[in-house]
Amino acid sequence: MVAAAHRISRGSDFDRTLKSGVRVTTRDLVIHVLPLNTSPPADPDERPAMVATVGGPWLGLIVSKAVGNAVTRHRVARRLRAAFARVHDQFSVPETMMVIRARPSTAQLGSAELSEQITAALSRRRIREAFDERLSTSHSPRVRS
Template sequence: MLPKHQRIRTAAQFFETQRSGSRFGNRNVVVSANIRFSADDAPRAGFIVSKAVGNAVTRNSVKRRLRAIVTELFNRDLGVDLPGGSVDLVVRALPASAQLDFDELQESTTHAVHGALRKFMRRGQ
């Protein structure tokens, strides 16, 4: 579970990450990544799981899996050298994510996160 200081919770934070960041997706998830240059070093993540994914039980299951995957990514390393900033991620689950098992969702999400970060880094150069 992500601690409170590592969560994107307000509409303004979601909007800023999605508008200023770069987006990369596949058939299961879409990830928006933005690097912020502020005093707060903790990476943050927010999750969007709409009703199109399924009923409440399915949506909460997908959200819990995504939280676990992103927490593990933050604990390991994102695999990208961040130039003095911290990363914000917004992960949007697509309807196909409800049918995946954990390993497939993890592979799909990790690929999308790394793709969004690579895209952001290329855009900044």
């Protein structure tokens, strides 16, 4: 399971990930991934400041009523958290936010199938490019004058 410290709970973090992150769709999921910049934030309340104390990656879930009743939605959320726990070590940038939107078809899937879809999404070119871009900007050598 995913620890509470690794769950996205603030609406502003959801919004930022959905608006600025890279979106990839699979058959049953819509996944938004946002590698964070680890430079010191101007606002001390921003999430990247927590990276030093908690670390990432962070997971946010969107499981709407279209998926099913409350019991079904909670089951899907538990399975998505278990699937994320299986694949979270595949992030090349640990300071990453991921929001997963479940489609109605996820109600029939197990956590193994969901983790396969998440793994497939993380291996897509758009996600790899976002991680590569983040790694190249954060590890670029500094020029002294």
